Amino acid sequence: MTGNGRVFVSDHEDGVLELGCPRRPLVGPPKDFVPNGFALLESGEFLIANLGGEGGVWKLDASRSPSPYLMEVERQSMRNTNFVMLDHKGRLWITVCTRQTPRELAFDRHIADGYVAVVDAQGARVVADGLAFTNECRMHPGGEWLYVNESVGRRLVRFRVHEESGRVTLGAKECVHEFSDGDFPDGLAFDCLGGAWVASVISNRVIRISPCGEKQVVLDDSDPELNALAESVYAKSGVSKSVFEMGRRRSLSNVSSVAFGGADLRTVYLGSLGGDRLASFRxxxxxxxxxxxxxxx
Incomplete structure (x- = not known):
């Protein structure tokens, strides 16, 4: 969402789709290209996290032909790249959910090999590792903390941000909130009061975590039986793909992202993995x- 009312969404055919505009399919996308999180640049170009195929971050310009932007970090292939975010200082933050291939192997709750990378004035490098299916990340409004959702770890965590001579490092991981009752955190956004809004992909809930860690369910489209089943399966081994996809039966259809827009930034938009509509509320x-x-x- 931008200040002039433009709304962009991730789309598997178009890479990034602008609502209200004609569809413009990608030209010559790489094999198994699965656009996921994306960042709008000042140039009007986009950086797209490729969750499929060879992964990595790709640039999309006016030609609609994706080109590689960052395919490895510290000599590691960036398969399963989940999200890319631009902060107010011009730094890029990238999450890779797992090093496992296929990524569904990381649905095992005992696996925690996801990581966060940064691109700053000193280049690209890993700044946080050992995360249980790293999903969206956001900079806290104050700028001193990076918040990250661990989807399989079922935690909202944060890292204190340090910067010296243009080089960014992160402090130790701190747990902000642990989820339960079928909640698996995916998308993440902040309100102006510092509250973290989380999209829970299986339970189809939108949850606000206050600055002091208190949970408030803002929107609930969950199925109690599915929540109980998800808890039972998770306790034994981790997330089951079949249980995961049951969330698509609800109206929010595996809600996966949350963002604020509108002229007053009070319209909340919800993206999903299984739906063909964009839900919103005030x-x-x-x-x-x-x-x-x-x-x-």
């Missing part, structure tokens, strides 16, 4: 203005 509290808010205005 919030009493405004969202935090992201780095790209004024781009293209």
């Amino acid at each position: 919030s009493e509290v405004a969202g935090h203005q992201l780095a790209h808010w004024q781009f293209g205005t």
Whole structure:
């Protein structure tokens, strides 16, 4: 979402689709290209996290032909790249959910090999490792913390951000909130009060975690029987793909992302893995203005 009302969504055919505009399919995308998280740049180009195929971060310009932007970090292939985010200082934050191939192997709750990489003035490198299926990340409105969702770890965690001579490092991992009752955190956004809004992909809930860690269910489209089944399966081994996909039967259809938009940043948009519509509702509290808010205005 941008300050002039433009709304962009991740789309497997178009890479990034702008609502209200004609569809513009990708030209010559790589094999098994699965666009997931993306970042809008000031140039009007996009950086797209490729969750499929060879992974990596790809650039999408006006030609609609994706080109490689970052395919490895510290000599490691970036397969299963999940998310890319631009912060207010021009740094890029990238999450890789797992080093396992296929990535469904990391649905095992005993596996924690996902990581966070940064691209800053000193280049690209891994700054946090050992995460249980790393999903979306966001910079806290104050700029001093990076928050990350561990989907299979079922935690919202944070790392203190340190910077010296343009080089960023992260402090030790701190747990902000542990989820239960069928909740598996996926998408993440902040409101202007510092509350973290989390999209829970299996339970189809939108949850706000206050600055002091308290949980508030903002929107609930869950199935109690599915929540109980998810808990039972998770206790034995981890997330089951079949149970995971049962969430698509609900109206929110595996809700996976949450974002604030509208002129007053009080319209909440919800993306999903299984739906063909974008849900929205109004919030009493405004969202935090992201780095790209004024781009293209």
